[in-house]
Amino acid sequence: MTWKNPADRWGPVSQLLHWVIVLLLLMLSTIGLLLDSLPVSPKYFWVFDLHKSTGLTLLALVVLRIGWRLYAGAPRPLPGTPTWQTRVASITHWLLYALILAMPLSGWLYDSASGLRPLRWYGLFEVPKLSAPDEGLRELGHTAHEWLFWVLVALVIVHVAAAFYHHVFQRDATLQRMLPRGRRAPLPEVNDATSRDVR
Structure with missing residues (x-):
């Protein structure tokens, strides 16, 4: 088994990073x-710190994801x-990478420029500040964080809709290429005998 991305699908490392990032995005969005x-209350600050620590974790993972994509390549387009x-x-993939990278960076800038108490990553170690307290940078970071979130939501909807379209209407292996080989999503049944069957 190769850890890199073979020609016909995403490899296990890419799949793992993809789905972990999806889960973290859902968690961060909800919080x-x-x-x-x-x-x-004290619970509020605990949840706030959890949000910030998880955002920094997402930042590290998306940097790793981009590095792995550059190293391992991508599958060839479906015939x-x-x-x-x-x-x-x-273009959509790279825009998603850029937005998921910019989101935690803007949050980190907002936290740093706010002059709040030091952030400890899951309580383990102190995270350095990106800037000294600065009201202008604070507003910039806060505004960017909010707008980037909604742009990301819109792009994720487009991305999911495209995967749904390929799976249900095109009946191709676009979605299956991001799933483990043993957990392939069944293609929907159709009565059209001329439709493609890639299973």
Whole structure:
């Protein structure tokens, strides 16, 4: 078994990083949307610190994901895929990487410029500040963090919709290439005898 990405699918390292990042994004989004509704209490600060620590973990993982993508390459496009779809998919992937990279960086800048108490990554060690307390940078980081989140949500919806379209309507292996070999998603049954069957 090769750890790199073979020609026909994403390899196990890419799959693991992809799905861990998806889970962390869901967790961070849920916490971030609920933070404003939580009463200010010791529990609030614990949840806030959890959000920030997990965001830094996401930052490290997306850097690793980008590095692995550059090293391990990507599978070849599925046979018959139009060139424009291949280009759009590639652009979308790199935009997702950029947004997932920028999100925690903007949050880190916001935390640093706010002059809040030192952040300890899951309580284990202190994270360095990106800047001294600065109201202008604080506002920039906060605004960027919010806008980047909603742009990321929109792009993720497009990404998921494209995977759904390929799986349900195109009935190709786009989704299956990001799943372990033993857990391939069944293609939907259709009555059209001329449709492609890639199973």
